[in-house]
Amino acid sequence: MRLEKGMPMKKDIYSLCFMCSVRCPIKVSVENGQVKWIEGNPHVPGIEGSLCPRGAAGLALLNDSERLQTPMIQTGPRGSGAWRKASWDEALDLVAERLKRVVETHGPHSVVMGERTNLGTHVSKTFMKALGSPNHFTHDALCKGSVNTACRSLFGYTDAQLGMDYKNARQIVLYGRNIFESIEVKVVQAVLDAMSKGAKLTSIDPRVSVTSTKADRYWMIRPGTDLALNYALMHVILKENLYDAKFVDRWVLGLPELRDFVRPYTPEWAEKETGIPADEIVSFAREVSKDKPHVIFHMGYRGAHHVNEIYLRRSILMLNVLLGSIESEGGYFFKKGPGEVGRKPARKLNEQDLPKVDVVRFDKVGTADLPLPDASHGVPQMLPFAILNEDPYPIKALIANRIDPLMSMPDSNFTKEALKKLDLIVSIDINYSDIAWYSDVILPESIYLERTDCPQQANGLKPQMFLRKQAVPPRYDTRPAGLILKQLAERLGFGQYFPYESMEDLVRWQLEGTGFTLEDFDKKGFVSYTDKPLFWDRNEGLKLKTPSKKIELVSSLLEDAGYRSFPAYEATASREEGQFRLTVGRCALHTHVSTQNNPYLRELVPENVLWINSRSAASLGVRDGGYVEIASKCGSGTIKAYVTDLIHPESVFMLHGFGHEAEWATRCFSKGVSDSVLQENISDKVGGSPALHDTFVSVKAA
Numbered sequence: 001m002r003l004e005k006g007m008p009m010k011k012d013i014y015s016l017c018f019m020c021s022v023r024c025p026i027k028v029s030v031e032n033g034q035v036k037w038i039e040g041n042p043h044v045p046g047i048e049g050s051l052c053p054r055g056a057a058g059l060a061l062l063n064d065s066e067r068l069q070t071p072m073i074q075t076g077p078r079g080s081g082a083w084r085k086a087s088w089d090e091a092l093d094l095v096a097e098r099l100k101r102v103v104e105t106h107g108p109h110s111v112v113m114g115e116r117t118n119l120g121t122h123v124s125k126t127f128m129k130a131l132g133s134p135n136h137f138t139h140d141a142l143c144k145g146s147v148n149t150a151c152r153s154l155f156g157y158t159d160a161q162l163g164m165d166y167k168n169a170r171q172i173v174l175y176g177r178n179i180f181e182s183i184e185v186k187v188v189q190a191v192l193d194a195m196s197k198g199a200k201l202t203s204i205d206p207r208v209s210v211t212s213t214k215a216d217r218y219w220m221i222r223p224g225t226d227l228a229l230n231y232a233l234m235h236v237i238l239k240e241n242l243y244d245a246k247f248v249d250r251w252v253l254g255l256p257e258l259r260d261f262v263r264p265y266t267p268e269w270a271e272k273e274t275g276i277p278a279d280e281i282v283s284f285a286r287e288v289s290k291d292k293p294h295v296i297f298h299m300g301y302r303g304a305h306h307v308n309e310i311y312l313r314r315s316i317l318m319l320n321v322l323l324g325s326i327e328s329e330g331g332y333f334f335k336k337g338p339g340e341v342g343r344k345p346a347r348k349l350n351e352q353d354l355p356k357v358d359v360v361r362f363d364k365v366g367t368a369d370l371p372l373p374d375a376s377h378g379v380p381q382m383l384p385f386a387i388l389n390e391d392p393y394p395i396k397a398l399i400a401n402r403i404d405p406l407m408s409m410p411d412s413n414f415t416k417e418a419l420k421k422l423d424l425i426v427s428i429d430i431n432y433s434d435i436a437w438y439s440d441v442i443l444p445e446s447i448y449l450e451r452t453d454c455p456q457q458a459n460g461l462k463p464q465m466f467l468r469k470q471a472v473p474p475r476y477d478t479r480p481a482g483l484i485l486k487q488l489a490e491r492l493g494f495g496q497y498f499p500y501e502s503m504e505d506l507v508r509w510q511l512e513g514t515g516f517t518l519e520d521f522d523k524k525g526f527v528s529y530t531d532k533p534l535f536w537d538r539n540e541g542l543k544l545k546t547p548s549k550k551i552e553l554v555s556s557l558l559e560d561a562g563y564r565s566f567p568a569y570e571a572t573a574s575r576e577e578g579q580f581r582l583t584v585g586r587c588a589l590h591t592h593v594s595t596q597n598n599p600y601l602r603e604l605v606p607e608n609v610l611w612i613n614s615r616s617a618a619s620l621g622v623r624d625g626g627y628v629e630i631a632s633k634c635g636s637g638t639i640k641a642y643v644t645d646l647i648h649p650e651s652v653f654m655l656h657g658f659g660h661e662a663e664w665a666t667r668c669f670s671k672g673v674s675d676s677v678l679q680e681n682i683s684d685k686v687g688g689s690p691a692l693h694d695t696f697v698s699v700k701a702a
């Protein structure tokens with residue numbers, strides 16, 4: 001898009017934010033080809049103008065002189081910063097030629113592409129399939145793989161196919177889910193709405209988060225013991241018959257087995273494990289049960305903590321099932337798609353007739369090693385093992401598209417060791433991220449305000465479709481990823497699967513058959529398939545996708561793969577004397593590893609600090625604001641201490657996303673410590689998530 005004569009000087013464009021991947025609807029005010037203002041889309045209920053601080057900092061990203069501006073080719077050793085600018089033709093030709101060489105020598109499966117799931121994921125999947133490689137992975141397992149598997153084990157649906165009706169809930173129970181800092185604008189608004197109507201909020205967290213400070217009930221749980229709490233809650237609910245008998249009788253398989261299983265897990269037993277008083281567990285179970293089925297035990301978002309994570313996530317969902325809060329107002333619901341009203345969703349490129357790829361994945365998802373994680377996302381943290389062990393085969397090239405395996409996967413030193421063995425690393429990014437810095441070629445993407453993306457199929461109680469629409473021309477020599485991949489595909493000889501010349505063309509192609517046109521989005525930024533919320537009939541109409549068509553507490557998915565539905569409680573690994581469990585999370589002012597160099601946001605939160613309990617700090621001689629050395633089995637760093645009573649003595653906490661190594665991101669370079677350097681690469685092999693909170697660290701004054 002160019003600013004041409006006759007174009008209006010002032011206009012509002014409806015689009016989608018991408019300062020994080022929540023994709024809040026926005027209105028962008030443009031004057032003379034410049035973005036003047038960004039706010040939440042006023043037409044969208046639950047948004048109505050609001051934006052989070054990171055969304056507001058989109059302007060600073062647009063104008064950032066340190067973001068990627070042109071394709072770059074590395075001329076020295078990886079990570080040396082010896083970059084040379086290149087034209088698009090030169091960079092794309094080089095990548096294509098080197099990919100061809102890798103494919104000819106090692107086969108197409110030796111190429112891996114990873115990305116944060118995004119609106120163009122179907123384009124990337126098409127690219128990999130056409131290349132002949134099964135090796136596309138997304139961030140999903142890093143974020144919530146075990147939640148995904150837990151949902152499939154109970155309902156046959158993924159977590160992404162379930163929603164929560166916060167607004168009408170009477171009880172909202174959060175296991176570390178830090179709603180008011182780890183933000184989705186609509187969810188924040190809906191929870192505040194519910195609270196203003198009297199809903200009770202419970203926050204269970206070893207650390208007093210902002211969400212904890214706003215809760216009606218806060219429990220400083222001993223880290224890693226939430227499963228014990230849940231078994232005790234189920235014990236009380238079943239012993240006192242507080243559950244929704246009608247719902248459970250109709251829809252649930254395995255209640256007698258669950259009842260037998262939780263019998264020994266008394267509140268008194270749980271008190272010893274969790275530190276939460278037994279009488280409070282009992283009174284809480286009674287209180288929430290009174291509000292059934294308008295109750296949400298939140299299944300967790302970044303649910304990647306422990307090696308037995310799947311059982312925690314299942315236990316949370318099972319509490320909802322017992323209280324009947326499934327397909328209920330103020331509880332969970334199954335998201336409805338256009339098919340529900342006889343309509344069609346937007347087409348995807350990978351629905352074309354593509355060559356079949358019959359090779360085991362690099363992460364071995366779908367084999368006896370990792371039978372249950374979702375193969376449409378894969379398990380990224382297996383990548384370094386696959387590369388170093390050449391198991392199941394040699395991997396030779398990585399395309400990192402909007403994901404940073406160095407900072408977003410545990411054990412960066414190990415990952416780096418593995419990446420050394422690759423013949424080619426290509427990054428499609430907007431920043432000098434650590435992975436871009438460590439690549440051979442960087443292909444810079446235009447930022448969200450500068451590009452149109454594929455439509456977002458927003459399923460829910462009311463299925464809708466949203467569009468991210470280009471607001472201004474690219475400020476630098478950058479392109480949308482959908483075009484970058486098409487142009488690479490053409491050079492590799494499979495351009496026929498990319499039947500478009502521009503992103504707008506692609507959107508038009510996708511919209512064929514939906515009954516909507518590109519222009520339909522101009523008015524409000526979205527289109528709706530229906531006006532009324534669609535609930536299924538809770539008595540007869542749940543369309544469950546498990547083999548039994550019931551909610552499977554005794555899960556065929558798990559049992560058929562050789563896992564137990566209710567394994568006996570085992571305490572998560574415990575710390576040695578003088579060690580702490582490392583816990584991590586987000587703050588309201590940064591997105592994962594992406595925004596630390598943003599001129600506005602870095603000013604507000606320039607580095608991360610280490611939360612440590614006052615008593616532990618005193619015994620170690622650590623003072624507030626002083627520097628400490630933190631070390632685990634795999635890495636170490638120096639970080640400022642934040643000495644406080646607001647964290648459980650067994651754990652320390654730091655923000656994720658700091659400790660960047662890319663020198664050209666000067667504002668965040670070397671600020672704070674990266675949690676990924678410290679965390680061990682261990683996983684919940686059943687669910688698929690890395691166990692990010694099963695690393696123990698030592699801390700001493702620096």
Ligand SMILES: Nc1nc2c(c(=O)[nH]1)N[C@H]1C(S)=C(S)[C@@H](COP(=O)(O)OP(=O)(O)OC[C@H]3O[C@@H](n4cnc5c(=O)[nH]c(N)nc54)[C@H](O)[C@@H]3O)O[C@H]1N2
Nearest residue numbers: 116143302402403404408428429431433445592593594656
């Ligand atoms: N150690 C550790 N690892 C974690 C987590 C943790 O807490 N600790 N959290 C996990 C969670 S919950 C998640 S969701 C993942 C997230 O993992 P990632 O997806 O890797 O993290 P992000 O910061 O969202 O973005 C990654 C990259 O996308 C780039 N980027 C941003 N916008 C664009 C764009 O428009 N186009 C392109 N091409 N690139 C863009 C950023 O510059 C950055 O390099 O990390 C997981 N991994």
Ligand SMILES: Nc1nc2c(c(=O)[nH]1)N[C@H]1C(S)=C(S)[C@@H](COP(=O)(O)OP(=O)(O)OC[C@H]3O[C@@H](n4cnc5c(=O)[nH]c(N)nc54)[C@H](O)[C@@H]3O)O[C@H]1N2
Nearest residue numbers: 175176177178182183204207223224302585586588591592
């Ligand atoms: N501002 C902002 N908002 C975001 C994002 C972002 O990067 N920035 N990312 C988005 C994404 S992709 C995700 S996945 C979500 C993540 O949102 P959340 O799931 O809310 O995740 P975190 O911010 O990682 O918060 C983790 C919390 O768990 C607590 N915790 C640690 N150990 C335990 C334990 O053993 N038990 C319990 N009960 N709690 C524990 C920590 O103290 C911390 O407060 O946020 C989304 N929203």
Ligand code: SF4
Nearest residue numbers: 017020023024052055
């Ligand atoms: S939560 Fe904030 S950063 Fe994320 S999409 Fe919404 S407004 Fe943008």
Ligand SMILES: [Mo]
Nearest residue numbers: 143144301302
């Ligand atoms: Mo996430």
